[in-house]
Amino acid sequence: MTAEDPLAALTRRFTALDPLLPAAQDPPPGRLLTARLADGTRVRSVVTDTRTDPATAQALWSALRVWELHPVLPDGVASGPALHALIEKWRPLIRTTQEDSSATVTWPSRDVEATRVLLDHGFTPLCVLAVRGAMPIERVEAVDVDVRPATEDDLDDLVRLALAETAYSAQVGGTVVRPNAERIKRETIGTHLGQGDLVLVAERGGEAVGLAECWLNESVPGSWAETRLPHGRWGYVNCLSVAPGARDAGVGRTLMAAAHHELRIKGAERMFLYFNPPNPLSSVFWARQGYRPLWTIWEIRPAAALR
Numbered sequence: 001m002t003a004e005d006p007l008a009a010l011t012r013r014f015t016a017l018d019p020l021l022p023a024a025q026d027p028p029p030g031r032l033l034t035a036r037l038a039d040g041t042r043v044r045s046v047v048t049d050t051r052t053d054p055a056t057a058q059a060l061w062s063a064l065r066v067w068e069l070h071p072v073l074p075d076g077v078a079s080g081p082a083l084h085a086l087i088e089k090w091r092p093l094i095r096t097t098q099e100d101s102s103a104t105v106t107w108p109s110r111d112v113e114a115t116r117v118l119l120d121h122g123f124t125p126l127c128v129l130a131v132r133g134a135m136p137i138e139r140v141e142a143v144d145v146d147v148r149p150a151t152e153d154d155l156d157d158l159v160r161l162a163l164a165e166t167a168y169s170a171q172v173g174g175t176v177v178r179p180n181a182e183r184i185k186r187e188t189i190g191t192h193l194g195q196g197d198l199v200l201v202a203e204r205g206g207e208a209v210g211l212a213e214c215w216l217n218e219s220v221p222g223s224w225a226e227t228r229l230p231h232g233r234w235g236y237v238n239c240l241s242v243a244p245g246a247r248d249a250g251v252g253r254t255l256m257a258a259a260h261h262e263l264r265i266k267g268a269e270r271m272f273l274y275f276n277p278p279n280p281l282s283s284v285f286w287a288r289q290g291y292r293p294l295w296t297i298w299e300i301r302p303a304a305a306l307r
Contacts (some may be wrong), residue, residue: 027070157208173276235263
């Protein structure tokens with residue numbers, strides 16, 4: 001009798017947890033880690049150790065050195081004991097005093113048994129990947145607010161709004177306000193404008209008070225998106241920012257109604273985004289917009305704080 005493909009077993013586990021989870025994919029290249037459970041069952045994971053270039057956009061939401069655990073759990077094994085055993089083996093491998101570092105595990109949000117173990121080891125659910133299915137689009141119009149496609153002439157306002165969102169997110173999640181944040185935001189937003197991605201601006205009395213930055217993402221064989229989303233064309237909401245003085249007036253809802261409408265026209269039936277559960281605004285707002293957690297990114301900073 002031949003051994004079963006471990007990815008097939010992991011896919012069955014994912015499907016039982018949440019039917020929207022994609023088929024399991026091979027973990028990235030890294031160090032193989034194995035652990036033996038009390039009943040003799042062996043579980044395995046791949047451990048990666050990556051460094052982030054501080055000059056890139058990724059450095060605004062990531063530590064500069066990241067250790068990540070990629071568990072591949074067999075059928076019939078409870079996730080709690082398996083993750084605990086793997087983390088116990090992983091912890092001695094993280095040898096660093098670097099403050100700008102993290103240890104992370106990305107795992108299905110609905111696996112509450114895993115949640116208990118990750119909390120006990122000191123992880124924080126700093127971020128979730130949330131999805132919105134093919135559902136009716138709410139048409140909302142905020143009083144005295146106009147939403148239109150942004151142009152190059154709006155770049156200064158877009159950067160201002162994006163930096164305001166970055167500063168707020170740094171207080172409630174894994175975002176880092178680095179010295180080059182303004183340059184990075186100006187370059188990335190300019191790139192998205194130049195290539196025709198969906199960037200919307202909300203105006204009140206001629207003043208820019210809101211930004212929605214979105215684009216299409218294809219989950220196809222061999223793509224990064226395939227590891228997190230079922231195959232298909234997805235709309236991605238990268239940034240929603242409303243100026244502090246314009247909040248609680250329907251600006252965000254109006255922007256997202258327009259963004260969902262435009263993304264649907266471009267062929268995206270489903271949408272996804274990331275938000276920080278500790279954020280008292282987004283954790284409520286996105287649920288009302290029809291989004292719900294699919295994956296949770298568990299994180300410890302610095303990495304040496306793993307217990």
